[in-house]
Amino acid sequence: MQALIQLSIANIRSFVRDRAALFWTFAFPLIFVVLFGLIFQGGNTSIKLGWVDLDGTSGPSGSTTLQSAFAAVKGVVITAEDEASAKDQMKTGKLDAIVEVPKGYSAAVTAAGTGATGVAAANVTVFVDPTQATTGGIVQQVVAGVLGAVNLGGRPPIVQAQLATIQTQNLNIISYLVPSILGMALMQLGVFAAIPLVADRQKMILKRLNATPLHRWQLVGSNVVMRLIIGIIQTLIIVAVGTALFGLQMTGSLLLLAGLVVLGGLAFISLGYVIASFAPTEDAANSMTSVVQFPLMFLSGTFFVIDQMPQPLQVVARFLPLTYLSDALRQVMVNGTAFSPLWFCFAVLVGWTAVCFGISARFFKWQ
Template sequence: MSQPYSQFRALLAITRASLKAVLRSPSAVIFSIFFPLIFILVFGFIGGSSGPTYRIALAHGSDTSNIILDSLKKFSNIRFVNADDSVALDADLRKGRITGVLDITRIIETSDQARYQVHFYATTASADKFSTFLPLLENTITRIDRARMQGASTTGNVIPVIRQVRKYRTIDFILPGQLGFSLLSAGVFGVAFLFFNLRQQLVIKRFFATPVSKTAIVLGEGLSRVIFQLLTAIIIIGIGHFAFQFTLVHGWMTFLEIMVLSFIALLVFMGFGFIVSGLAKTEGSIPPFANIITLPQFLLAGTFFSVDAFPAWLQPLCRMLPLTYFNDAMRKIAFEGAHLTDCWPQIGVLLLWGAIVYIAAIKIFKWE
């Protein structure tokens, strides 16, 4: 006698089959587990820090053996840098590469107390940093006073000396990162989907029946992407400059150098797109492959916040990513007034990445 049909068992069978299908889908696993985990880790590192990172130089002749300096060195987000070269130090101040220069002078010393005069030199280029560092410095001295039970302002007093230079705005940091974000996204996702669809629709196969060479096919499709994305870069920079006062130190010359840098970076990023289009078996597998390449760079390459905000052990990884070098070069050219010839270390690394990526793309890329 046949058993009655069990809707419950059918439900379990469907659930089991569907779960297997989900677990076998790279897109589902990566978007549901991998991406949220990456975001949690990255923002956990940022949130676990003790605030912005300050790069401080000690003035030549400053007292280096005192309780104020010892207390500041206990902060994990204060990093003391070499200040031997006065010309380089002044350039770093003017360009906002360091928060400021600290000069601590001992003015009173007795058997039971010591008093210091603290000069802090900075420029408006680092206004976003010194505006929070100064209260931290003053609070540190206040805590020392309380610990010594000597009352307020007995250990030392802070004298800020702020020099007026170009004002560093938030847009001067954010816009280069967003432009790099746009170029990387277009280079990877745009090229990957484009060439995958051309293969799927047999467009490339039809090209083979014509005298058009493979090189012309790749260059033609790639050139259209480059032109479109450079137009996008012009719009981003134009809106940033005219609407939000994004700094272009040398005007049109700076703009043209940024466009050349963007062209180089876009060619490199498109190489990643060729690799993804060759690896992908289905259209649905393109986003997981592409995001494995792009997401770490979006988060770790100084796109939204400085690389210095990450733990010291993670920073070497950040400095291996090609987008990091585009962002660094972009900020040096736009705000610091550097030229392309001054950014050869960053451009050299981008070109090295380009050579590696295109060698891999040639081996992986499929025409059919």
């Protein structure tokens, strides 16, 4: 046990002192997150607000007055819509939020304005997408600002906002990309396990260790432990940056996420060991990891939605383990899916891990 711990520490030290490894493991995925975050969120400075007016009254307490108050806010673009088309447009991302003024609004405002007790405030409904945390937050601020002015600080308030949610379809690109990038990072972390292992064999480090009482399972175990620890750190960093900068909303179970990270890590570490079993030199291991990682990166739905790829590539994607890891990560992180619908993704990863460890146990040469 002591040997396993010491060897894991030694591996982590070697890893941390290797700047190239640090870059590929931590900076590279973050660059993707930040880059895509800026591309898909930047430039979108104005809030596109759909205005659904079911009251259609004018005058000081009328709904059109409230509409002008919203229109006067800087950075808000208002378009008047009917209810159905507004919701459709929000689902497809053309609108960021909807304000709906109910029938009888004007009468309710007038009644509330008397200040008589027992009279409820007039309501407006604000639809936001909970996964679009940044946009949703801005919308709520705008609404609060406008209604504050309308109410003039009066108590009880004359107009209140009710929040309602509309789930948009996959259009929160960051919510899609962060789990994908996490999957990609775990894939690279695992596959890259091949390179130091082959290098250690080439430098006869494995042989030297073999001349000590150290057992092979301790050697393999320490490698796996080190990579899984790094995988968990990667996950924390990627999720933290996604949340802090781009409003990623983690809704799923953390335990399920941790399980996926460990299982995904194992699946790709075992793939790395298969590479190490067949790569005679460090250079060969380097090119083999590239050959393996690029198709995984581009065909597993990391950057492109699989359903939109040409049919033959979709078939290929169905065979790639990263497809299942990324899919499960997305479901768990963004949609908060529980374990049971995801059993197939887990099964694929477990099976993949077992087959790869089997192949490497059979073909890996220690010297």
